[in-house]
Amino acid sequence: MRIGIVCYPTIGGSGVVATELGKALAEKGHQIHFITYDQPVRLSSLGKNIFYHEVMVSQYPLFQYTPYELVLTSKLVDVVKHEKLDVLHVHYAIPHASAAYMAQQILKDQGINIPFITTLHGTDITLVGKDPSFEPVITFSINNSNAVTTVSESLKEDTLQYFDVKKEIEVIPNFICPQRHKSRPNSDLRKSYAADNERVIMHMSNFRSVKRVHDVVKTFALIKEKIPAKMVFVGDGPDRFSVEQMCRDLGTCKDTFFLGKVKDVEEVIDIADLFILPSQTESFGLAALEAMISKVPVISTNSGGLPEVIEHGVSGFMSDVGDVEDMAKNAIEILKSEQNHNKFKEGAYQQAQKFDIKNILPRYEELYNSVLNT
Numbered sequence: 001m002r003i004g005i006v007c008y009p010t011i012g013g014s015g016v017v018a019t020e021l022g023k024a025l026a027e028k029g030h031q032i033h034f035i036t037y038d039q040p041v042r043l044s045s046l047g048k049n050i051f052y053h054e055v056m057v058s059q060y061p062l063f064q065y066t067p068y069e070l071v072l073t074s075k076l077v078d079v080v081k082h083e084k085l086d087v088l089h090v091h092y093a094i095p096h097a098s099a100a101y102m103a104q105q106i107l108k109d110q111g112i113n114i115p116f117i118t119t120l121h122g123t124d125i126t127l128v129g130k131d132p133s134f135e136p137v138i139t140f141s142i143n144n145s146n147a148v149t150t151v152s153e154s155l156k157e158d159t160l161q162y163f164d165v166k167k168e169i170e171v172i173p174n175f176i177c178p179q180r181h182k183s184r185p186n187s188d189l190r191k192s193y194a195a196d197n198e199r200v201i202m203h204m205s206n207f208r209s210v211k212r213v214h215d216v217v218k219t220f221a222l223i224k225e226k227i228p229a230k231m232v233f234v235g236d237g238p239d240r241f242s243v244e245q246m247c248r249d250l251g252t253c254k255d256t257f258f259l260g261k262v263k264d265v266e267e268v269i270d271i272a273d274l275f276i277l278p279s280q281t282e283s284f285g286l287a288a289l290e291a292m293i294s295k296v297p298v299i300s301t302n303s304g305g306l307p308e309v310i311e312h313g314v315s316g317f318m319s320d321v322g323d324v325e326d327m328a329k330n331a332i333e334i335l336k337s338e339q340n341h342n343k344f345k346e347g348a349y350q351q352a353q354k355f356d357i358k359n360i361l362p363r364y365e366e367l368y369n370s371v372l373n374t
């Protein structure tokens with residue numbers, strides 16, 4: 001099959017999922033065309049069956065806001081026509097689904113039929129999508145997609161709650177590529193942050209307010225009262241400055257490291273003993289899954305799709321949003337003994353196996369086939 005994949009090329013989860021999906025499909029012999037404004041971060045090198053088409057947006061003095069969606073649409077028309085694509089798969093509704101719809105209509109006028117699938121990832125629905133200024137376009141493009149998927153049951157429910165969706169939604173959960181996350185303990189790296197008797201607690205995110213990164217700082221301060229530990233933050237974003245400020249205020253700075261953005265998360269996640277994800281909401285929580293496959297138990301909230309990913313009491317624990325005391329208590333429970341820690345590490349790993357890409361890939365292939373046959 002010749003498949004066009006549209007996604008954000010940035011470090012965020014939707015771009016990672018789209019890129020890893022494309023790479024796995026290419027390995028199975030499908031021809032994959034990534035169409036986006038920059039080379040996706042996880043597409044470090046192009047391999048067999050993989051092609052990348054850059055959407056180049058020019059600046060004109062007339063435009064205060066450059067119309068990216070129109071340039072993307074024209075690119076989609078061009079790539080579908082000349083690379084003879086069978087199907088388009090767009091990740092994140094805004095603005096990819098409406099661009100795909102418009103490309104579909106333009107191509108129809110030229111006698112070319114191209115179905116498109118929209119995968120909803122989370123903030124396109126829960127944060128951005130329900131902004132009334134986007135609502136009519138999102139509703140329309142979801143309803144006019146040839147197929148729609150969400151990455152969790154929870155996101156499906158949110159989509160049905162916030163939008164007047166008539167289209168059937170299939171839940172296809174996010175996945176992990178175990179090969180990529182094969183354990184490669186880097187004791188030198190670990191030693192540069194923590195002594196042998198100290199635990200390494202990690203948080204990784206885009207530091208947006210939905211991630212509640214300040215709760216990580218508060219939770220760590222409570223853990224630190226009971227257990228020798230170091231805190232490692234991975235990622236960057238709008239809240240980083242105030243998070244660093246809070247560490248200074250709470251006096252946890254000397255035990256805290258901010259690594260900034262890391263492209264290949266598996267290279268750092270291995271050094272963690274515990275992962276914290278205290279999000280306000282999380283449609284899925286790919287970062288938690290990436291921790292779990294590296295045998296790192298997870299402390300998180302019980303919001304959104306997280307209960308579909310984390311098995312409470314087995315791969316970690318979930319608490320109510322903002323309940324930092326409970327999160328700290330749970331962290332201490334996991335780390336209280338080597339034996340207990342090992343039990344949770346194994347539980348995390350076993351739970352993550354359920355999301356092995358080998359179980360998920362065929363579901364996307366079936367979906368592509370189903371839209372081709374309608």
Ligand code: GMT
Binds near residue numbers: 014121123174
């Ligand atoms: O806002 C973000 O966290 C980024 C966003 C994205 O598009 O990269 O993440 C969303 O999609 C991920 C991949 O499906 C999910 O694992 C994240 O849970 C989801 N983020 C939220 O729902 C907040």
